[in-house]
Amino acid sequence: MLTKEELAKWRQQAVELIEKAGLVITEKEKSEIEIADLGLGEFEQTGLAILIYVNTARSCAKELAMLPRQTCPEHRHPSVGGNPGKEETFRCRWGKVLLYIPGEKTANPQAKPPAGREDAYTVWNEVVLNPGDQYTLAPDTLHWFQAGDEGAVVSEFSTSSTDENDIFTDQEIQRITEIAE
DSSP: OBOHHHHHHHHHHHHHHHHHTTOOOOHHHHHTOEEEOTTTTOTTTBOEEEEEEEEOSSOEEEEEEEOTTOEEEEEEOOOBTTBOOOOEEEEEEEEEEEEEESSSOOSSOSOOOOTTOGGGOOOOEEEEEOTTOEEEEOTTOOEEEEEEEEEEEEEEEESOOOGGGOEESSTTOOSSOOBOO
């Protein structure tokens, strides 16, 4: 659970990262940035800031702002209501992103899962995304990613997003952030 003060602090840091990427967002968008702490109380290690531009029945566009070495934990986007899981493309705008997907394990992966949660990370085929690089994930693909040493900003383009239905390998994760009153 986040306090209102923590929410404001992390939103401001997300805005600063987005601005470093050279992206322009409105004051309204700045106030709408979601701080996904995933219920772990470890936002600097596990979580991300999400700005949703659009999410319709057919498509979605977001900015993901990540602190240095922050991890979005292993998860997949399952089928929902007869629709296949979300297909998503990540495009690195600033910083570096280490994306992990099924396949042959990378010999010396650059990312390290958050301490104490290593067992919840099972896919180790590393894809490195630098500014301008992009990668598309098929629906229902297990994946996780971590920002590089400076943090990262990633544009996500996808089919309709139903994040509340994401399935995480770490059973302690709660996708919807709670804010203390």
